[in-house]
Amino acid sequence: MLSEDPTKKSLTELGVTDAVQLAHRFYELRARFQRELARASEGEGWERLRDEWVGPEGSVQSRILANWIRTAPEHLKAGLVQDLQNFINEVFILSAVLQPLDQLRATDAAKIESQFRNLRGLFDREVKECRDEVDLGITERFWISPKSGVLKHIAANWRKTAPRDLVPSIGREENKLKAHITREIAERRATLESGAEESALARERIDLSLPGVIRPIGSHHLIRQVFQEIEDIFFSIGFSVVEGPEIETPYYNFEALNIPEFHPVRDDMDTFYLELPLFSDKNAAKTPLLLRTHTSPMQIRTMEKQKPPVRVIVPGKVYRRDNPDATHSFAFHQIEGLAVDTDITFCDFTGTIEYFVKQFFGPSVKTRFRPSYFPFTEPSVEFDVSCPFCGGTGAAAAGGTCSKCKGAAWIELFGAGMVDPAVYGFVNYDAKKVSGFAFGIGIDRLAMLKYGIDDIQVFFQNDVRFLKQFP
Numbered sequence: 001m002l003s004e005d006p007t008k009k010s011l012t013e014l015g016v017t018d019a020v021q022l023a024h025r026f027y028e029l030r031a032r033f034q035r036e037l038a039r040a041s042e043g044e045g046w047e048r049l050r051d052e053w054v055g056p057e058g059s060v061q062s063r064i065l066a067n068w069i070r071t072a073p074e075h076l077k078a079g080l081v082q083d084l085q086n087f088i089n090e091v092f093i094l095s096a097v098l099q100p101l102d103q104l105r106a107t108d109a110a111k112i113e114s115q116f117r118n119l120r121g122l123f124d125r126e127v128k129e130c131r132d133e134v135d136l137g138i139t140e141r142f143w144i145s146p147k148s149g150v151l152k153h154i155a156a157n158w159r160k161t162a163p164r165d166l167v168p169s170i171g172r173e174e175n176k177l178k179a180h181i182t183r184e185i186a187e188r189r190a191t192l193e194s195g196a197e198e199s200a201l202a203r204e205r206i207d208l209s210l211p212g213v214i215r216p217i218g219s220h221h222l223i224r225q226v227f228q229e230i231e232d233i234f235f236s237i238g239f240s241v242v243e244g245p246e247i248e249t250p251y252y253n254f255e256a257l258n259i260p261e262f263h264p265v266r267d268d269m270d271t272f273y274l275e276l277p278l279f280s281d282k283n284a285a286k287t288p289l290l291l292r293t294h295t296s297p298m299q300i301r302t303m304e305k306q307k308p309p310v311r312v313i314v315p316g317k318v319y320r321r322d323n324p325d326a327t328h329s330f331a332f333h334q335i336e337g338l339a340v341d342t343d344i345t346f347c348d349f350t351g352t353i354e355y356f357v358k359q360f361f362g363p364s365v366k367t368r369f370r371p372s373y374f375p376f377t378e379p380s381v382e383f384d385v386s387c388p389f390c391g392g393t394g395a396a397a398a399g400g401t402c403s404k405c406k407g408a409a410w411i412e413l414f415g416a417g418m419v420d421p422a423v424y425g426f427v428n429y430d431a432k433k434v435s436g437f438a439f440g441i442g443i444d445r446l447a448m449l450k451y452g453i454d455d456i457q458v459f460f461q462n463d464v465r466f467l468k469q470f471p
């Protein structure tokens with residue numbers, strides 16, 4: 001025996017921690033055995049060698065049992081026992097097929113047949129232990145590899161050295177064994193494959209009792225919710241909804257609303273002009289297109305199409321060249337309102353607005369209006385609501401002044417007014433027969449007031465933590 005025989009050490013001392021390293025150790029042992037067997041067959045008897053390797057005492061096998069298996073980590077133990085069993089089988093098989101038949105004392109046909117029967121028994125045991133294609137591949141190579149398989153050794157060591165009269169029976173047995181091995185391996189392979197299929201099917205089986213994948217369902221953006229709320233209020237008093245283009249001509253955005261080109265209001269309503277070919281407008285002059293600064297152009301577009309009575313609201317996005325801050329954004333939202341009929345008075349106007357404000361903020365708020373100026377309404381007013389945060393007292397509950405109305409007790413809501421008769425001239429209404437009112441509600445501002453939001457930018461930042469607060 002070699003002095004550095006690894007079977008004298010434990011697996012831990014050898015540094016073997018996984019099945020791959022273990023397989024490598026067995027591979028080395030097998031190679032060493034074959035070398036010793038080749039040497040032994042030239043001189044010493046093969047029985048002595050077999051005893052050294054697989055004998056009951058002091059053999060390689062008994063050292064593997066004592067030094068490797070008993071001290072092996074749990075996860076290697078089962079595989080180790082199997083490896084040892086396979087190794088012992090191989091030692092028996094190789095120690096047989098690497099000898100000439102006369103050394104095995106197989107000197108007649110019956111004894112030869114018995115040798116083959118032993119091999120077949122060993123093969124049957126081995127093939128039954130194959131648990132997967134890797135095992136099976138190793139077994140297949142060990143037995144029928146054309147270079148170094150058992151059958152190749154039989155041909156080289158048994159048949160070639162046999163007395164002439166025994167060659168036919170050796171050949172016959174060889175063919176029988178080869179057919180048996182080929183058939184058994186094919187059968188085992190089919191069994192393993194169908195087993196693999198079954199376990200794959202079991203893995204992929206659909207379990208209908210499992211809960212499904214829950215996709216989070218989104219909700220309407222707060223702005224959309226406020227639109228809906230306002231639309232519902234106006235629906236309930238006979239208004240209908242119309243929508244218009246966000247890209248407008250200066251005619252609809254300004255001129256038809258009584259805002260001629262050099263009107264100072266255009267400074268406040270500076271907007272984005274589009275780099276598109278000039279557009280032929282109503283008045284035949286070529287004009288650039290712009291992003292609408294208010295929803296008011298739809299007043300004109302609606303009245304052009306429709307004779308009185310008109311009761312519409314126009315929700316939508318509008319644009320101005322404002323730098324973003326807590327109360328400004330270059331894009332925001334409005335609802336335009338327009339009511340025109342033959343007998344609409346200022347009372348109808350204030351009554352409608354008051355109804356809306358109380359519906360939206362609650363019945364306890366009060367409204368008031370102050371004179372104001374818009375080019376397309378006459379008279380024009382600003383509507384205020386009593387501060388919903390301090391109950392119109394201007395004082396905060398914790399003392400001091402209310403931070404929302406800054407102690408004023410009133411909050412400015414939106415502008416409105418009776419439609420300027422000059423506007424009717426643009427849409428061929430008879431200013432002597434019809435009257436009406438218009439208003440423009442800033443949705444972002446109303447939402448901020450109602451829900452206590454102090455930065456308009458959160459509406460555009462798409463932060464889910466904010467959006468989730470308004471499901």
Ligand SMILES: [Zn+2]
Nearest residue numbers: 387390402405
């Ligand atoms: Zn207040």
